[in-house]
Amino acid sequence: MVAEPHKELRFTRSGQAVGFFVAGAVFCGVAVTLIATGVYRPENPELPHPAWAVPCLVLAVCTFILASRLTKHAYLILTPIGLEIFPFFRPAKGMQMVFWQEISAAEIDERGKWLTLHFNNERTAGIHLSLSPVRKKLRDLLAKAVRGRVKL
Numbered sequence: 001m002v003a004e005p006h007k008e009l010r011f012t013r014s015g016q017a018v019g020f021f022v023a024g025a026v027f028c029g030v031a032v033t034l035i036a037t038g039v040y041r042p043e044n045p046e047l048p049h050p051a052w053a054v055p056c057l058v059l060a061v062c063t064f065i066l067a068s069r070l071t072k073h074a075y076l077i078l079t080p081i082g083l084e085i086f087p088f089f090r091p092a093k094g095m096q097m098v099f100w101q102e103i104s105a106a107e108i109d110e111r112g113k114w115l116t117l118h119f120n121n122e123r124t125a126g127i128h129l130s131l132s133p134v135r136k137k138l139r140d141l142l143a144k145a146v147r148g149r150v151k152l
Contacts, residue, residue, distance in 0.1 A: 009078040009145055013070040013088070013133035020067035027060035075133050078145050083117070085129065098127065106150040108143045112136075115146065 031053040038050030073091065077084040082099035098117060105118040108131070118126040131139050 007080055010074045011076040011134050011138060011142055012073060013075045015135045016133045017067040017070035020063045020070065024060045024063035024067060027056045027063060031056035031060065100149055103150050106146050112139045112143070
């Protein structure tokens with residue numbers, strides 16, 4: 001952690017959060033539909049019971065909480081010291097710090113989906129990071145920031 005947070009760039013998993021927000025909205029829509037069709041259940045007993053809306057609402061709340069977490073918590077943090085990488089599960093325990101001095105080269109594939117950090121000049125050791133969790137609009141900023149720090 002840097003004592004001066006204004007000198008760091010944070011990239012969250014906001015690209016993944018969109019799908020979970022959509023899923024939560026779909027679960028809410030299904031729950032409302034099940035509740036609404038419950039009014040006509042006495043005329044048509046084959047309609048599902050409105051109690052089936054409860055699991056849908058639980059799933060909706062879970063997906064909204066997950067989407068909110070994905071937009072708040074960092075995936076990559078670029079600091080003056082190095083690059084902090086946070087895994088999806090147990091980020092505090094599994095956080096990995098890569099110092100700028102360790103990186104000999106960095107490259108981003110032509111589609112902008114992968115960031116590769118090389119630890120030696122032969123390019124035989126390093127880390128591959130997926131950029132899919134980061135929103136497409138922010139991938140260019142990430143690439144520019146990494147290129148600025150590690151001379152490509």
